[in-house]
Amino acid sequence: MxxxxxxxxxxxxxxxxxxxxxxxxxxxxxxxxxxxxxxxxxxxxxxxxxxxxxxxxxxxxxxxxxxxxxxxxxxxxxxxxxxxxxxxxxxxxxxxxxxxxxxxxxxxxxxxxxxxxxxxxxxxxxxxxxxxxxxxxxxxxxxxxxxxxxxAIALPEVRLLRHEFLRNLLTKATSDTPLPTAIAYPCDETSLLAVTEAAARGLITPILVGPTSLITAKAAEYKLDISAFRIEEAASSSAAAKRAVALAHEGIAKALMKGALHTDELLHEVVQPGTGLRTGNRLSHVYVMDVPSYPKPLLITDAAINIQPDLEDKHSIVLNAISLAHSLGIETPRVAILAAVETVNPAMQATLDAAALCKMADRGQINSAILDGPLAFDNAISATAAAQKHIISPVAGQADILVVPDIESGNMLAKQLTFLANADAAGIVLGASVPIILTSRADNDRARLASCAIAVMMAGAHG
Structure with a gap:
């Protein structure tokens, strides 16, 4: 009709x-x-x-x-x-x-x-x-x-927005054994909401680390029940970061979650030699995005930690993202190394890095994934765009992982998808001995819970 x-x-x-x-x-x-x-x-x-x-x-x-x-x-x-x-x-x-x-x-x-x-x-x-x-x-x-x-009046275009991947992820991650999680300085509404929601879903067993009086006052202000949660006293945000990391270092906590402190403050303690959670891998961040107009989850890395990664950094970033994809059930992820163009240009470092990463994959330095690049964003996610440019690639149009050139492009890409394409974005930091959950004030409840669910699945996948 x-x-x-x-x-x-x-x-x-x-x-x-x-x-x-x-x-x-x-x-x-x-x-x-x-x-x-x-x-x-x-x-x-x-x-x-x-x-x-x-x-x-x-x-x-x-x-x-x-x-x-x-x-x-x-x-x-x-x-x-x-x-x-x-x-x-x-x-x-x-x-x-x-x-x-x-x-x-x-x-x-x-x-x-x-x-x-x-x-x-x-x-x-x-x-x-x-x-x-x-x-x-x-x-x-x-x-x-x-x-x-x-x-007849022209009808508006209607598009139904579904976030089935994150919903399914929450179902898969729910278990009878919630993941003990240390939350560093949970002294704002966002972090306390994430804690109570995830605990109610059986995803985590929270350990709240920070000033007891401030945490309880904030919970009362936002009408959140935290009476069943353990609280570890820490006088300041830096002390909370140090104690939360110590709990993970001691094996008491199996995951970390960022509260109302800056990411750098928490990661500073994570990378400390001897007392931190270093593994030899570089830390990197991944947004697991549920984009209603894309037929599968889209992993974007790195949009939060590595500012201007060089080739060695990108190698670690790719390996971390592949490991996460495996934890999420993506057996052979397709990795698109993004640049502004899809041809190698000596004047554009991103294209040189992309070509080198693909050759590293050919030589067995990157396994259990399919890499291609450089690819422009449209070629990575649209088979039509790739065909128009005559790009023959096993990744073009069907990427699972997007590796961005730098933090600025990654951050802008993820936020554009969130605010203009109604995507949900769950954030996780990889490369430490335990997963690190990042939440944002802009996250809805589904994204907050999904970040916790990813940590649960990672912890399960890595024993």
Whole structure:
């Protein structure tokens, strides 16, 4: 059905005769069903949950009956009688389910004309592509008496934003043994929310490290219950960072989480020789992004720690990201080394580094992944863009990991996806002996929980 370019012209009561009919057709999609659920609040799992629907009466997702009935309303309001029609009543009988992919035709036929108040009674049917009746009934309307002819208003473009990867990640990460996690200086709403939410989901067992009086006061201010959590006294943010790292160093905590202190303050303690959490690997940050318009998770690195990484740094950054991808169940991640162009240019260091990293992969210095670069961002995530530039690559258009040239480009890319493409971004620091969870004031609850879930999965993957 496409009425956006039509001229809508009604039939006034005097122009309508018995037997007149009109119809329209529409193919019902899963997005239609989800959008109707959103508008109506009908979250019946028969319409949305594939697993539930498989065990239900029809063994598959079905459309809401009223969604199908809405096609009748569309015929009455746009075709017969058309604009100016007043819907007075409707009797409906539902005969068969409507599934995603079914093409439904709604047809109305005039069966009675009542001159008083210009009423029209119409027989209504909806049938599928096989000619099977899915709905029938009778509609009563008041027909217009003034002629109307005008262009149909163009409908807005609607895009449903789904974050299925992070939802699935939370399901996979939940276990009977929450991950003991030291939270350094949890003295603001963001970090305390992350703690309470993750604990409620069974992801972590929090150890709050900081000034006890301040932590409890902030929790009371934000009406958050932290009574079940252990609190380790530390007088300042720097003392909290030191104590949190010590808890991880001693094996009491299996993960760290940044609270209301600067990232550098926490990482300064992490990299201390003897008392820190160094492993020989370089620390790097990864945003695990759930972008609704991209068909799989997108890992962006490094957007938070390494300011201007050289080739050796990028080698470590790539290895860290590949290890994380494996923890998330991506067996052979496709790694795109980003630059502004997709050809090697001696004047652009990012292209030289990309070429060198790919050769390192060829020589076995980077394993269990497929690398390609340099690739511009559009070529890395769009097969169409890659084809237009005649790029033949096993990574182009289907990247799992994006390795950015520097912290500025990475930070801007991640935030553009978050704020302009409605992506969720979970942040994690890699390369230490325990995962380090970073949360942001801009994170929603799903992103905060996902950051914790990633730490849980990493800890499980690495024993």
């Amino acid at each position: 496409d009425i956006n370019t039509e001229i809508l012209e009604n039939r006034i009561f005097a122009e309508i005769a018995l037997g007149d009919s009109a119809s329209l057709s529409k193919t019902i999609s899963s997005d239609d069903i989800a959008l109707f659920s959103y508008i109506s609040g009908d979250v019946n799992p028969a319409h949305l949950d594939k697993d539930y629907a498989a065990s239900d009466l029809f063994h598959h997702i079905i459309a809401q009956g009223v969604l199908t009935a809405g096609l009748i309303s569309a015929v009455l309001g746009t075709k017969l009688p058309g604009p100016g029609t007043i819907y007075l009543g409707q009797e409906l009988r539902f005969h068969a389910p409507v599934s995603p992919g079914d093409t439904i035709t709604a047809k109305v036929i005039v069966t009675e004309l009542i001159p008083e108040k210009h009423r029209v009674i119409l027989d209504c049917h909806c049938f599928n592509q096989d000619g099977k009746d899915v709905l029938s009934g009778t509609a009563t309307v008041q027909a217009p008496t003034e002629k109307i002819s005008r262009p």
